[in-house]
Amino acid sequence: MGEAMPETASSVASAATAVEPLLAATGINKSFGPVHVLHDVDFKVFPGTVTALIGDNGAGKSTLIKCIAGIYGMDTGSMRFDGDDVHIASPRDAAELGIKVVYQDLALCDNLDIVQNMFLGREIVRRGTLDEHAMEMAARETLASLSVRTVKSVRQPVSSLSGGQRQTVAIAKAVLGKSKLVVLDEPTAALGVAQTEQVLELVRRLAASGVGVVLISHNMNDVLEVADRVCAMYLGRIAADIPTGTGVRRETLVELITSGSSGSHGLVDGLVG
């Protein structure tokens, strides 16, 4: 952060000491052949907060997320999760730790209902047959805990749901069971105004329940509305990691995305200023 912003730096530092980060990735480097995609990336997520990850196309957001989700291995760097040093080698490892990613295409089966989708691949089986009742109850409980009020019946087929409701189901699916960190990839990209509002509200409730949320978004209004912290990536580096509570403006974020620096924030000659 440098000396230009002493208050901010100290407030971040105090937050970090007060609460142990849920996820702390340090010094991550990742190359695809000759292309160096991530340069010494440090990325932290705190429990119960929404961390927005912003950046232009090709800035490295997706690569960073895929490293965390175990889809890509990282070249160098270390990761601590929930107080332990962890090595995430596969998506299964990530899921077992409680790291869930909701991708942009949602991956829902249109022909199945909400309960069936939420439990897909981890159905509750009792005496060899599907325990529909237990699954329905658990699905309802999860939706209720997120105060989802837009779904009439958990036995509705997903094909009958709106875009916002689908996003809701996808998030509920990620939250079902033990999840500590939920990564949402552009959850509002395809939604209308009212539905975007619903999903953002859901994101806030998700964080309020103690889960660490990472929100990838291109919409700066969404980011400023729900995020507690913003990580801006620029050409494979973290350009800035700032709390939104200190009056960060939309223009600042846009500048960080497009040029990697804005006023006192951001990179100076490729280094964190």
Next chain:
Amino acid sequence: MTTTENTPDAGQQPAGVSQALSDFSLDEQQNSLSDVFRASITRLKSGDLGSVPAVLAIVALVAIFGFSRPDSFLSLLNFANFLDQASSVIVIAMAVTFVLLLGDIDLSAGFTAGVSAAVLATRLQDGWPLATSLLAAFGVAIVLGLFTGFMVAKVGIPSFVVTLANVLLFQGILLLIVRDGGSVRINNDFINNVVGGTLSPAQSWIVAVGGLGLYGLSQFRRQRLSYGSVPMSLVVIRLAIGAVLVGVVTSLLNQNRAFASAPEPITGMPIVIPAIAILVVVLSFVLDRLRYGRFLYAVGGNREAARRAGINVQWVEWSAFVCTAIVAAIGGIFLASRVNSVDSNTGANDTLLLAVGAAVIGGTSLFGGRGRMINAVLGGLVLALIPNGLGLIGKTAIFGWEVDFSSSGVKFICSGLALLVASSVDALSRKRTA
């Protein structure tokens, strides 16, 4: 854990609570009969027609044929005969439902049935006991299914191409087994009675009452687990309709239906009725109550979602072809039982097309992800009603034109049109839900 902590939080916001209570209104409220009725109308309007068109088609066809040929079409003999005619197509339609659910197709299921029937017939002819002959027949079917599944799931050839090649391949195997132009007689009573055999009147009543009882139990269980979303009155109405239907059909079938000149009376329920009922129940259990069935629907609905959910998509696809082959082998028994022999035409010609047609007419989607076993039965009945009824109408003058409805040409055209209408309904309803 977080969920229980969060619930009181939500309770502090009055707006959230009142909204939250109405969240799953449709799930927890006690539904009345009219609510259920309205819900089904909404579902129909949204394009999920299910097997409704097939039921309407059956009603319409019975009305048309019954009106024009009341003596022959509505006779008890024709009713029982018609069930025998429909049975093998229905069973093979249930077989292809497995791969149709994945959005695949098996054009060779008819020949899978033919080959396993031929294996069964030749084994019995060689003096093998029934059990080992059946084992051999199902073993061969499983090998054929494993082969097809391997080619589709592992090698990655489209199922249409693989099974098109299989049509020739399996037909060749069938010809080698029965030898060109030959026919293998079956002298086993058990096999011969599957289609064409009847239960005694007493056995018919036992089967009818037993079946009704099991249906009642399953309905009551579903009502209990639905916590009010299925009203008791609906269960009672369903059971009452079922009881009346089963009672009337059973008592009718227990009357003598042979021609007056026949040497012996024919009474009792055709064995195909309980045989197909058992198949429907067992296969529906696999689709609805087992994890495996859920995987079939998931892969058919969204392959990528299924893969990300940790489902082994290749394995599901491979095994679906094996399931199809096993049930097709049962269909082969039905085919052989109807004529008490197996020849090079067993399972050939229009058998397979009618079977796929039956599944689709019944409401199973060619695009995957949607379909049930009962659809195969309803669609099979439609496709058997058309030639049966047309054959009995025979030559008739319409507006001065002499039309022979019993000719194969007219029958094929009508069946083809029925299939086109059914697949149009499938495609259009898919457009609507998409």
